[in-house]
Amino acid sequence: MLQRVVRSTIIDAPIERVWAVIRDFNSHDQWHAVVDQSRIERSEKSDQVGCVRNFTLKDGHHIREQLLTLDDRQHKSTYCIVEATVPLQRYVATVTLKPVTDGNRTFWHWESTFATPPGMERELTDMVAQGVYEAGFENLRRHLREGGDLRAPSAARESTLAAMPRALPVASRRIVVPRYGGPEQMVLQDADCPAPGPGEVRIRQHAIGVNYLDIYLRRGWIPPMMAEGGTPGMEAAGSVLDWGEGVHGFLPGDRVAYLWHAPGSYAHMRNVPADTVVRLPPTVEDETAAALLLKGLTADYLVHDLGHLDRRGPGTRVLVHAAAGGVGLLVCAWARKLGATVIGTVSSEAKARLAREYGCQNVIVLGEGSYRFADAVQQLGGADVLIDGLGEAARDENLAALARRGHWISLGNATGALAQVDTHALLAKSITFSRPVVFDYVATRAELERRAARLWAAVGDGTLRVPPVERHSLAGAAEAHARLERRATSGALVLLA
Numbered sequence: 001m002l003q004r005v006v007r008s009t010i011i012d013a014p015i016e017r018v019w020a021v022i023r024d025f026n027s028h029d030q031w032h033a034v035v036d037q038s039r040i041e042r043s044e045k046s047d048q049v050g051c052v053r054n055f056t057l058k059d060g061h062h063i064r065e066q067l068l069t070l071d072d073r074q075h076k077s078t079y080c081i082v083e084a085t086v087p088l089q090r091y092v093a094t095v096t097l098k099p100v101t102d103g104n105r106t107f108w109h110w111e112s113t114f115a116t117p118p119g120m121e122r123e124l125t126d127m128v129a130q131g132v133y134e135a136g137f138e139n140l141r142r143h144l145r146e147g148g149d150l151r152a153p154s155a156a157r158e159s160t161l162a163a164m165p166r167a168l169p170v171a172s173r174r175i176v177v178p179r180y181g182g183p184e185q186m187v188l189q190d191a192d193c194p195a196p197g198p199g200e201v202r203i204r205q206h207a208i209g210v211n212y213l214d215i216y217l218r219r220g221w222i223p224p225m226m227a228e229g230g231t232p233g234m235e236a237a238g239s240v241l242d243w244g245e246g247v248h249g250f251l252p253g254d255r256v257a258y259l260w261h262a263p264g265s266y267a268h269m270r271n272v273p274a275d276t277v278v279r280l281p282p283t284v285e286d287e288t289a290a291a292l293l294l295k296g297l298t299a300d301y302l303v304h305d306l307g308h309l310d311r312r313g314p315g316t317r318v319l320v321h322a323a324a325g326g327v328g329l330l331v332c333a334w335a336r337k338l339g340a341t342v343i344g345t346v347s348s349e350a351k352a353r354l355a356r357e358y359g360c361q362n363v364i365v366l367g368e369g370s371y372r373f374a375d376a377v378q379q380l381g382g383a384d385v386l387i388d389g390l391g392e393a394a395r396d397e398n399l400a401a402l403a404r405r406g407h408w409i410s411l412g413n414a415t416g417a418l419a420q421v422d423t424h425a426l427l428a429k430s431i432t433f434s435r436p437v438v439f440d441y442v443a444t445r446a447e448l449e450r451r452a453a454r455l456w457a458a459v460g461d462g463t464l465r466v467p468p469v470e471r472h473s474l475a476g477a478a479e480a481h482a483r484l485e486r487r488a489t490s491g492a493l494v495l496l497a
Contacts, residue, residue, distance in 0.1 A: 002090070003125050006111040007133040013144050014249050015099045016279035018106045019075045021140065022095055023282055025067045026053050031143035032136050034058055047282070052082060061085045068092075072283050073460060081114075088124060089115040104249050108137065144251065169194050170202070170241070174231050174267035175477050180220030183478040183485070186232075186266075193269035196244035200271045203256060205238040207290035208265050210472075210480050210493035211326075212389070212412055217263055218481065221417065226263045232477075233265030237280065237289035238497075247274045255280040257289040259297065259448065261439040266477055268497045275445040278452045283460060291326065291469045291492035294438060296455040297448075298411070299330035299464075301441040303338065306409055306434055307385045314339035319373075319383035319401060321390045322414070323360050324351035326492035329467045331387060332360040337463045343380060345373050347487050354490050358465060371415070374400035382406065392416040404429045409436065467491030 011018050021027055026046035029038040038055035040046050041064075046053070052066045063084040070077045075097035081088055093112035100107050110133045116124045172193040175186050196202040214232040216222055226232065237257040240250045250256070260276040280289050303309050309316055318335045322328045323344025332342050336359030344360040346352050352363040362380055364373045371390065374397045377383055382403030388394060391413035398408055408431055410418055421433055442448040458464040468491035472480040476495070483489050 002113045002115055003121055004111070004113050005125055005128045005133065006109075007129060007137070008107065008109045009137045010100060011106040011108055011137070011141060011144070013106060013251075014104050014279060015075060015097050015106045016281065017144065017249075017251055017254060018108065018140070019072075019097055020255075020282060021143070022075075022097065023047055023070060023072070023077065025051060025070075025077075025079070028053075028136075029055060032132075032139050034131060034135065057086075072281060073457065086124075086127075087117050087120060088128070089117075110136070170269055172267055172269040173474070174264075175233075175474065176229060176231055177218050177226070179228055180218065183218070183481040185218065186478045186481065188475050188477075191267070193267070193271065196242060196247075196271045198245040199247060199273055199275075200244045201247060201250060201256070201274045201277050202241040202243065202269065202271050203236070203238045203258065203277070204241050204269055205236040205265065205267060205497045206286040207237050208233055208267075208474070208495040208497055209235040209290040209294055210477075210484065210495060211235075211294055212414060212484065214263075214266075215481055215485060216413070221413075225261075231264045231266050233263055233267075234261070235259045235290060235294045236265040236270065236497075237286040237293070241269070243274065244271075250274070250277075255286065257286075257293050257452075259293050259438070259442060266474065266495065268474070276448070278449055281456050281460075284456055287469055287471070287494055287496075288459075288466055290494045292330075292455065292459070292466065293452070295326040295467075295492060296330055296459075296464070297442060297451050298327050298438045299334055300451050300455060301436065301438065302327075302331055302387055302409060302411070303334045305441065306407065306436060307335070307387075309335050309338040309340050309385070312340075312384070316340045317377075317381055317384045317403065318342050319377055319386045320344045320360065321386075321388050321394065322346070323355040323358075323363065324490045325389070326467055327389070327411070328387075329355070329358040329491060330464055332358045333464050334458065335359070336361070340385075341380070343377055343383065351490055354468070358467075371397050373397055377401040385409065387411055389413075390415050391418045395419070395421075399425055399428075399431070402429060402431050405431070407432045407434065409434045411436070469494055471496055 024046050026040050029035040036056045036058045041052045044051040054064050056062050064082040065079050066082050068078040078094045081091040091114035096109045098107040169192040174191045176189050177185050217226040217232045240254040256277050258272050258277045260272050318340045320328050320331050324346045335342050342360045343362040344355045345364045355363050364376050371394045383401050386408045388410050389412035393415035470493045474495045474497045480493050
């Protein structure tokens with residue numbers, strides 16, 4: 001007869017942090033007190049399904065266990081005993097984590113079934129339940145608490161915080177724009193990153209996203225957003241160094257990304273509000289996060305909030321300008337997955353091929369300096385949704401390309417700032433017009449996390465392919481801008497800090 005052991009608990013830490021430990025099949029010798037030494041056989045990765053961990057317990061027993069399943073979306077893993085000096089027979093265990101929204105905590109469920117020799121049922125059941133599972137819960141709590149962030153009872157937490165060294169300024173480097181102008185205006189300078197203030201997290205940045213908005217800032221098109229002498233950049237990915245007063249839920253070394261309306265990400269280190277920061281799933285690399293966060297969340301609200309493509313039904317015609325760009329490729333893929341007919345404009349045959357690979361069924365190649373596309377779009381029935389990053393030079397063609405009751409979303413001004421739109425021109429076909437900003441769609445931490453989770457899920461299930469990523473060093477930011485302005489790039493650009 002099979003025995004069954006079930007134990008559950010709440011861990012006072014975010015699910016991403018707990019899962020980062022649990023998913024590593026060879027980490028238990030670092031946090032579980034009963035484990036002495038452990039290794040993965042045949043030099044396989046510790047998150048590779050089928051790998052075998054070979055370990056000894058501190059009481060001298062020897063066990064070999066095999067990883068059977070690993071699901072990053074459900075935060076679930078299953079493993080079995082292959083060989084053991086402990087008489088647990090046909091042992092199969094499952095670990096499942098679920099988020100607890102109250103306080104950003106984690107529900108941990110651990111269960112197993114196994115057979116035992118006659119007469120040893122009670123002894124071995126108690127050993128698994130108490131010596132492995134319940135002890136494991138407490139051991140992991142202690143492991144996380146030693147990182148200085150797991151919320152413990154107030155006295156213990158105060159003791160932990162008091163023992164931490166006071167945060168100090170750290171030497172860093174950043175890109176500065178002394179005067180508005182061309183890419184050559186960007187220079188790399190030494191600049192200390194101050195200690196994080198209340199509510200802030202200090203991040204060692206590894207990859208920094210480059211967006212066309214950064215070019216607007218460098219040119220001086222939005223002076224209230226960035227004055228001369230400022231640093232461009234709205235997003236980056238990296239690891240947590242430390243944090244200021246009032247910040248909870250992070251540990252040193254946590255992999256994170258952020259999106260903030262205040263420029264300044266072109267730097268090695270930066271302090272940002274904790275509410276702008278999200279943890280990265282183990283499956284999302286830093287470069288991918290920097291390439292995708294702003295662009296992916298932009299694609300999310302374009303597709304779901306403004307385009308309503310998840311509700312309009314199949315056949316909705318979507319016109320995407322710069323369809324081979326970072327946002328364009330993501331919108332093409334997402335819109336196509338939702339059944340839309342995707343039309344795109346690009347500047348070359350090579351970009352046309354890339355746009356088709358990402359779901360753009362009808363591609364219009366614009367000649368050098370030409371923005372004539374309306375006739376071709378009308379031959380397809382007109383655009384129900386138009387996503388425009390071109391700006392003023394495409395104004396008349398956009399109006400002509402839209403279908404009746406079409407929705408024009410003005411997203412950018414690559415050809416120059418869009419002048420005031422004449423409402424009488426919209427009236428002619430009952431056209432509606434939007435001029436959105438991504439930061440208003442992630443105005444709260446909850447909304448940022450919800451949209452980011454939907455983005456990572458779309459990447460994980462294949463709805464979205466990561467666009468090609470072009471990499472430059474932080475010192476090479478000027479070349480990255482120059483290439484982006486020449487329309488010489490496809491996909492996304494990142495700076496490696």
